[in-house]
Amino acid sequence: MSTQVPEQEAEAESSAEAEADASAESPQDKRMAKKAEAASYRDAQKKAQEEIEAAERSVQLKVFRYDPEVEGKQEPRFDEFHVPFTKGMTVLDALMYARDHYDPSLTFRHSCRQAVCGSDAMFVNGQQRLCCKTQMSDLDWPVRVEPLPHQDVVKDLVVDMQHFYDQMHSVEPYFQGDENAPSGEEQKQTRENREKIKMSTRCIWCGACMSSCNIAAGDNEYLGPAAINKAYRFYMDEREDQEELEEHRLRILEQEHGVWRCQTQFSCTEVCPKDIPLTEHIQELKREAVKNNLKFW
Amino acid sequence: MYEHDVIVVGGGGAGLRAAIAAHEEGADVAIVTKLHPVRSHTGAAEGGINAALREGDDWELHAYDTMKGSDYLGDAPAVETLAQDAPEEVIQIEHWGMPFSREDDGTVSQRPFGGLSFPRTTYAGAETGHHLLHTMYEQVVKRGIEVYDEWYVQDVAVTDEDDPSERTCHGCVAMDIKTGEIAGFKAKNGVILATGGPGQAFDHTTNAVANTGDGYAIAYRAGVPLEDMEFVQFHPTTLPSTGVLISEGVRGEGGILYNADGERFMFEHGYANNEGELASRDVVSRAELTEVNEGRGFEDEYVMLDMRHLGEERIMDRLENILHLAEDFEGVDGLVEPMPVKPGQHYQMGGVETDENGHTCIEGLYAAGETACVSVHGANRLGGNALPELIVFGARAGKHAAGADMGEPKIETGERGDIEYDDTEMPVQPGEAGISGAGGETAAADGGAVTQDPTAVVEREVEAERERVEEMLSKEEGVKHSQIRERLQKTMTQNVNVFREEEGVKQALRDIRDIREAYEDVYVEDPSRTFNTDLQHTIETRNLIDIAETIAMGALVRDEFRGAHWRKEHQERKDEEWLKHTLIGWHDGEPQVFFRPVILEGENKTYEPKERSY
């Protein structure tokens, strides 16, 4: 198995948990023990079995499981689920089916089911993909689902997104145009300029790009493609037109762990579910930074 | 215990706007939200934001359209406030960098929308909601407003006077989803509920999985009446497997609907001989369902929407995103095959009763966004009117909660003023879902000693919630919440959707009672405290049961056809009898239906009910 959770991490997590839960420790322990044995999905399972028989095909899912608290799950493992296949079924549909019919403790983030909330980027058959936007029929079966690489696993398919959010926040991801724009009147923006930033504004913060980038995996301080893209969105917006501000944005980007770290691996661009040309944006910013430096030469 | 001046529950469009407004008023504000803000369902809105920005348009026209669209069930002060504040709010959002689509002269683009007398829908491509949400979240980051993300709010902490209008809200109780920790959040000034819609009460919806109507249920159990809950908007063209919305644009461009017998049923079965597929949303939805119910649907479930005849060029030019949606979410290529569609729940017009400042009848408790019912949408929401509602009333609630002086509201709340009680007989006794003996009693119900100390009020609520969770986790067997939720969604979709027959609605109420009883047996399979979504969904299911019941009760009581609410036995609008809001209040553990007249008197004129024809 290529996906490993080192033990000390599991320990750290569960002891932290035990502290938080000190007051309720004994009932919690008891319940753990008892529930471990109680397997009571009988009727649901029977129903699922019937559905599988009725469906022409069933698809096999291999899902990464890990829970720092639950015995038997502390050591990561893969569980298999057989889910009846229906036309149009997405990876997310299959996961939800497995959860609702076999194992309610199967944990993953999801919400919109339409590729706008960015909750369900996962590592599906070896690639970062948005589960709700990935058709089962487009994949090789069995389908292997793992949490996003290069991020801490909280539980099962849920990863800790904090580092990603921190990087996003570090590029001052907010409009800083004219504070005194006349009220009641919009700022003007050309169609061309809006077109220029259009793709960059589509990011849904799913984190797939960051997870796919080898440099981000190695260098934790690297801003990463999503954050750089966010900065691009503002840097290129003509409504933010003060020179000082542009300088300021470039300075954030050209720090040692900024744009220069990108090695044009293109993995980010390949996996972005919103088809944002991330590498292109990063490259453009590198050139901007160089131009800006040469200006003062 | 965490402490802030203002606590905003929910990080969608309404919540973010409220937080920014409160912050600008100088309050220490925090957002507590079960999803990270950018994951909120506001991001799914496509169409646009209505605001009268241009010459030739003005707020009065916007108000008039909205009032007419609401089938005269919107309150004029609310509707006019929406229309008056929307332009400024939209410009404000533009100043915050929202990437609106642009005209050649660089101004913000507007497009025509159903029911509008002027093209006043501002938009940002086909992803207006996404940009709105992200633009506001960026402002929240800029201001350093504290966000507790992935904290699930279970309840508000309210004092327990007998009369809800005398109660005060001092905070809320939330669970850190990541660790399972349950903590109190004390709010010095107020709590704003902005938790979005309740689409999950139906089994087929354009809403997100997280739209479980928590805010409605929380406010309801705390004693705030729910208003006009029977008005639920169904969209006729959603993809069957996911509920993803296929925009009206397809039919607008000439797409046709047909049934399993290959008939173009809108004409051939006489649902709309003139307009055909372009008839209004509710008409088309009902037609589709009739076809399916009468056995002419595909797989007994859906009908087909066909746009192949439009030709690849035209489709690629104008409907490209539809191709992607059908491909990604249904596995269908719209260029070579028809797309399956069926009606899906889309928007809840009703909600937590508030005044124009988002204030409920409970001191310090606010609601905003889809959760709230200031009453701008009345019986039917116009496309593009929800997003302005978020920012207009979100901002007002935030300001008011932060202590700004907003003047005396014109809309009355709570069981006060000109109200009358209803005496419709319910087929079964409605009630409250919960696990008996598990700290299930709300402040309203337990009627114990009246505590006034804010900290004690919050602490008591924290204790109750801890106990409830402990109880749920320690149960070793029973029913899984997913089975209960499925039953609820089935009966709602069967009986209280676009078709409403008396017997069906009664059946739904009976089913809901059974479901409530089944919920007593619910148990959480997953023993972990870490990211226990099983536990969270189980709590959500309880909220759904309570809300579903109010929807069904409202649907039974209102025996007329108005806006989105259609009753088989009463297919006409009854203005004599029904120019009033349905309110459902919580009386000692029992819902009580009452009514309050609609306010049709606006600032300069009175809106006279007219036939709603376009």
Added chain:
Amino acid sequence: MAAETSGAPTSFERGGWGWLFQRITAAFLIVVLAFHFFLLHFYHHAYEITFAGTSARMSQVGYFATMWLFLVTATFHGVNGIYNAMVNQGIKGIQKRAAQGILGLAGVLLVVQGTRVALAMTDLV
């Protein structure tokens, strides 16, 4: 010139000089490396190389300068490339300073030794 090699990592900190020089040297190296290969493997044959031949070429000032620049740019490009690869792996603090020192030193030594060799190949000294 040795200063440029060892100075490279620090100049990288300020703006994208390292990045830029990596590209500029690359562009230069394309030409020179191709020329080098062609000359010594195709035009002359490697197995026929003698000191006399080398010396004759190196004694032309233009050729000498080209080869020396080749040495310096290749050294910079190579050493800076390795340093980058290490930063990409997330080295910092002591490790990073050690890398700067060692790579810088290696670069300087290479250039010095290379220069000595080059001079020995000419008949200038």
Added chain:
Amino acid sequence: MSQSYNRGLVEDFGRWKEFQAGMWAWIFHKFTGWILVGYLFTHIAVLSTATTGAETYTQTLQSLESIFIVRILEIGLLSTAVFHILNGTRLLLVDLGIGLGSQDKSFYASLVLTGAIVVASVPTFLAGLGGGA
């Protein structure tokens, strides 16, 4: 954060089957770059014989050239250098914002071209073997 919590070589060589063009290009470029640096040092070391005397220099070079395995290594060096040059050119173009859309194709082109050039050069590189020394 990812460093404090290593789930193994999730995206590294264990996954090579799933790598895509850009990733392979990066790996190959890195690999060839390191070899070239290594060679640069070796090369200067070998040439250093020039400082001890003309005879040693000629001797060393020619005897090296007479070893079959050295010729093979030279071909390896050629392919390394050619790939690094071609892909380096590709990277320079990418830096200039040219051809990002077809970055995968240009990578395959680099590979194919490298192969072709190397194959075409083999005779030259093996010429004079055995006869020369």
